[in-house]
Amino acid sequence: MRIGIVSPVVVRLPGVHSEWEREAGMDDLARIAETADRLGYHHLTCSEHVAVPAAVAAERGAVYWDPLATFGYLAARTRRIRLITQVLVLGYHHPLAIAKRYGTLDRVSGGRLTLGLGVGSLKEEFDLLGVPFEGRGARADEAIAALRAALSQREPEFHGEFYDFSGFVVEPHAVQPRVPLWIGGRTPRSLRRAAMYGDGWVPFGLPLETLASMVREADLPDAFDVVLAAGRPVDPQAAPDAARRALERVRDAGATVAGVTVAATSADHYREQLEALHDxxxxxxxxFGRTDG
Structure with a gap:
């Protein structure tokens, strides 16, 4: 099992983020990323919301840094660690727009992109952006197939019900021959979608026992990643036994990658916690130390 970091600062979820993150900036995150990179952690994350309705901001959080801008900067400050959108909402983008923008990021980072992708659930945001909410699952399935056809191709071609393109050059494009696609969700359908179209599954919002059962019962491809969150923020310095148990629980549930949130009181303390968690x-x-997938 590899261990990735649920990045601090760039997403502030109620009840999860630490107080120091409120005043932290990009250099704080970059120093954390450099430490994680040096230690061989698998990935950093950045999620996407364009605009969160004020009525649900207290529940969902209001701070979501743009993943493309964030990772473009972190790519220059790191060398090995993977950069994972967890997640991009497929309905907000044309597949070729993702292929161009994130294909450029893949080139800038030296082939370290993993695209985490989701169907989306915030209807108000869909309405704001003028994209259809109903039928978004079918559109997402086709968008994933279109992305697979486009991401690493100079002249991509795809013909579907919602997306149809050929005869266009996308340059630059991704340098990885196959950019890993991790599919987010919390339903059996999302797991089937991930197994059919993707390279990994990133579930959320379900008890670990339920996730373990879903993974056991699924027919998953070889080298398929199951990315499970280690739960509440771990504190490997003050509570190493609890941190160890959190990792053991997700490993035993079938995780090939653990996504870890780290408790800290400052950026420097966070870096110390990464050292302790690594040990x-x-x-x-x-x-530690792998950069594939």
């Missing part, structure tokens, strides 16, 4: 996880046999 703890290494003793468990967790993988």
């Amino acid at each position: 703890l996880a290494t003793a468990m046999g967790a993988g």
